[in-house]
Amino acid sequence: MAETKxxxxxxxxxxxxxxxxxxxxxxxNEIHSMPNGEELSACFACSTCTAACPIANQWKYKPxxxxxxxxxxxxxxxxxxxxxxxCLTCFQCQERCxxxxxxxxxxxxxxxxASERGDIPSxxxxxxxELLEKGQLYQVTADWEREDLELEPEVxxxxxxxxxxxxxxxxxxxxxxxx
Amino acid sequence: xxxxxxxxxCSVPANYPNYEASMIRVAEVLGMELVYMEDVACCGSxxxxxxDYFGWLVVNARTLAIGEKNGxxxxxxxxxxxxxxxxxxxxxxxxxxDLALVNKELxxxxxxxxxSIKVRHFVEALYTDVGIEEIKKKITKPLDGxxxxxxxxxxxxxxxxxxxxxxxxxxELVEVTGATVIEYPLWxxxxxxxxxxxxxxxxxxxxxxxxxSMTEYGAVFATVVxxxxxxxxxxxxxxxxxxxxxxxxxxxxxxxxxxxxxxxMSEEEVGLELNRVSADSILxxxxx
Numbered sequence: 001m002a003e004t005k006x007x008x009x010x011x012x013x014x015x016x017x018x019x020x021x022x023x024x025x026x027x028x029n030e031i032h033s034m035p036n037g038e039e040l041s042a043c044f045a046c047s048t049c050t051a052a053c054p055i056a057n058q059w060k061y062k063p064x065x066x067x068x069x070x071x072x073x074x075x076x077x078x079x080x081x082x083x084x085x086x087c088l089t090c091f092q093c094q095e096r097c098x099x100x101x102x103x104x105x106x107x108x109x110x111x112x113x114a115s116e117r118g119d120i121p122s123x124x125x126x127x128x129x130e131l132l133e134k135g136q137l138y139q140v141t142a143d144w145e146r147e148d149l150e151l152e153p154e155v156x157x158x159x160x161x162x163x164x165x166x167x168x169x170x171x172x173x174x175x176x177x178x179x
Numbered sequence: 180x181x182x183x184x185x186x187x188x189c190s191v192p193a194n195y196p197n198y199e200a201s202m203i204r205v206a207e208v209l210g211m212e213l214v215y216m217e218d219v220a221c222c223g224s225x226x227x228x229x230x231d232y233f234g235w236l237v238v239n240a241r242t243l244a245i246g247e248k249n250g251x252x253x254x255x256x257x258x259x260x261x262x263x264x265x266x267x268x269x270x271x272x273x274x275x276x277d278l279a280l281v282n283k284e285l286x287x288x289x290x291x292x293x294x295s296i297k298v299r300h301f302v303e304a305l306y307t308d309v310g311i312e313e314i315k316k317k318i319t320k321p322l323d324g325x326x327x328x329x330x331x332x333x334x335x336x337x338x339x340x341x342x343x344x345x346x347x348x349x350x351e352l353v354e355v356t357g358a359t360v361i362e363y364p365l366w367x368x369x370x371x372x373x374x375x376x377x378x379x380x381x382x383x384x385x386x387x388x389x390x391x392s393m394t395e396y397g398a399v400f401a402t403v404v405x406x407x408x409x410x411x412x413x414x415x416x417x418x419x420x421x422x423x424x425x426x427x428x429x430x431x432x433x434x435x436x437x438x439x440x441x442x443x444m445s446e447e448e449v450g451l452e453l454n455r456v457s458a459d460s461i462l463x464x465x466x467x
Contacts, residue, residue, distance in 0.1 A: 090369035091337035138193035170234030
């Protein structure tokens with residue numbers, strides 16, 4: 001272990017340098033004004049959220065980095081990241097944040113902004129279509145199982161028409177229609 | 180005994196009629212009057228919240244407003260529905276601007292949300308309104324102390340200021356049946372259900388982490404109170420044989436199934452044959 005690495009040459013960096021001119025300062029304000037985004041700027045980058053996250057080990061951008069990237073204004077990097085969609089929504093990060101930053105809720109805000117500009121995984125687009133066409137996520141396929149248990153064969157009391165008509169006029173309609 | 184607005188959502192009726200039937204039966208014996216809500220919508224799940232926040236608000240506010248008409252608490256057996264309804268109600272109670280926007284949409288359906296309704300998970304209503312002492316009186320075939328691991332599920336526990344759920348309720352509800360609660364390190368960890376449509380291998384890994392932790396700490400059975408968690412921990416075990424070459428063979432019971440059996444109901448009444456990993460061995464642990 002006496003050998004040391006040659007220190008000459010370009011030093012290694014852990015992350016790519018940030019291009020200051022490409023930062024978008026309005027991104028932080030936008031998230032700040034969205035549901036539960038108020039505490040965004042209270043983040044002091046302690047990375048407790050990342051320590052709490054069960055899947056951060058396989059992410060390029062860790063939860064605390066994503067929050068920092070929002071504050072810096074790295075709109076495109078955050079909104080086109082796969083990380084925000086892989087969030088389990090388990091709320092462990094948010095629950096443990098010592099600064100009350102609502103990390104999971106903020107990732108929901110990011111997903112809404114990403115959806116608005118069309119950065120949305122195809123499987124989620126399929127779910128949007130499913131909701132618009134069927135008015136529910138799961139249909140009864142084995143009604144005999146229900147009847148064997150003396151339950152009504154169909155989903156009791158479920159209204160599908162109202163869901164369709166509500167979501168047709170909100171972003172779900174846009175997402176499903178864009179395809 | 181109180182009446183409740185029973186909100187089933189879509190997943191339990193479609194995928195877990197055994198959960199629905201066992202819940203209805205224990206409620207009946209314990210004097211809880213569960214009345215199916217009429218004309219209510221699917222909650223849309225966290226996926227709807229992710230892509231269409233306002234649509235998610237309106238869909239769930241509509242369900243809440245329908246519940247407010249008779250004033251009975253809304254009770255649901257699904258953590259996903261619970262999370263959606265609780266979060267939407269919490270948000271709208273704290274955001275008068277969004278409440279006004281949502282009510283403008285609801286007015287078109289002759290509905291209005293005031294915010295007086297309460298949303299509860301079935302197990303919390305069972306615990307609080309019936310109580311452990313009353314449940315105990317109905318236990319005729321207690322379990323023999325067999326070890327059961329509990330998976331509460333994320334959207335029941337967190338965010339705690341929204342869900343207002345005490346994470347010891349299920350421990351007491353399992354213990355009253357005569358079973359022993361198995362503590363395991365990953366008890367608070369996610370089952371992986373939400374990420375299933377986005378990254379299936381990741382979802383499978385998360386289910387595996389849970390099952391591994393449960394079995395390593397001595398669980399003979401595990402219990403869940405959510406169809407999505409049930410899907411992950413029960414059905415995914417079949418997939419784990421292929422993906423990880425691992426066989427956990429850990430039966431996953433919906434909590435009311437355990438309670439119903441300990442109250443003397445039959446395996447047919449709780450739909451035991453519908454559990455994907457055979458759970459028939461629970462019958463061997465019931466006292467006669």
